[in-house]
Amino acid sequence: MYVRPHKVRPPSVALSGRRTSMRTRRHDPTRRDRIIEATIDSIAEHGVAGTSQRRVAADAGVQVGSLSYHFENSDHLLKEAFTRCVQVIRDQIENRFATVEDASGAVEAAVQLIHEDFQSSRRELILYYELYAITLRSPDYQSLTAGMIDIGQQMLEKFFDQATARAINTYIEGACCYVALSAVPETPAATREMLRRLAHVPA
Structure with missing residues (x-):
């Protein structure tokens, strides 16, 4: 009786298929973005100190090894996450001043x-101050915080001299913290009055 020999798929085909599968996963266009967003979420919930590669990988739905494929190390990942946060703040500032005359x-x-954009989300405030905290510990992050602060200065200098713009910009930074943390927060009317005094703008 004739028995048909079992047909074995050549090893090269099997390996080729495996490589194709790996290549598809490796070039997932959303993976890097998911990792960054998961990092931001982790920082907002657990702080920088509580953000680990395992936690980020689990939240992003990827293998831990995927992080090292897209990012050199944990510091690189944190910088990418905070860069995205800073861009959100820069956009808020630019949008607010876009129609100012x-x-x-x-x-x-x-x-x-001060009272709307920067107070709209507790999550955003936490990210904001986590960036300040890590900058105090590591000067490598100073360019990010500078980029966030400098955009306000640039917008204000369109309407005020450099010294006045700096005074207002400094007040904005402090007022954001005061409004967020004070047991008796400052009202928009009080903030407006203080800014008018700094800017020498009549009521």
Whole structure:
């Protein structure tokens, strides 16, 4: 009786298929973005100190090894995450000043930044101050915080001299913290009055 020999798939085919599968996973266009977003979420929930590669990988739905494929190390990943956070803040500031035409409008834009944009989400505030904290520990992050602060200075200098713009920008930074943390937070009216004094803009 004739028995048909068992047909074995050549090893090269099997390996080729495996390589194709690995290549598909490796070039997943959303993977890097998911890892960064998972890192941001972890920082917001657990802080930088509680953000580990295993936690990020689990939240992003990837293998831990995928992180090293896209990022040199944990510090590189943190910088990418904070870079994205800073861009959100820069966009908020630019959008607020996009339609401002004079000094009075600039004061109002600053009030809205302090009481609306920067206070709209507790999560965003946590990310904001986590960046400040890591910058104090590691000067390598200073360029990120500088980029966040400098955009405000640039917008304000369109309407005020450099010294006045710096005074207002400094006040905005402090007022954001005060409004977020004080048991008796400052009202928009009080903020507006203080900014008008700094800017020498009449009521």
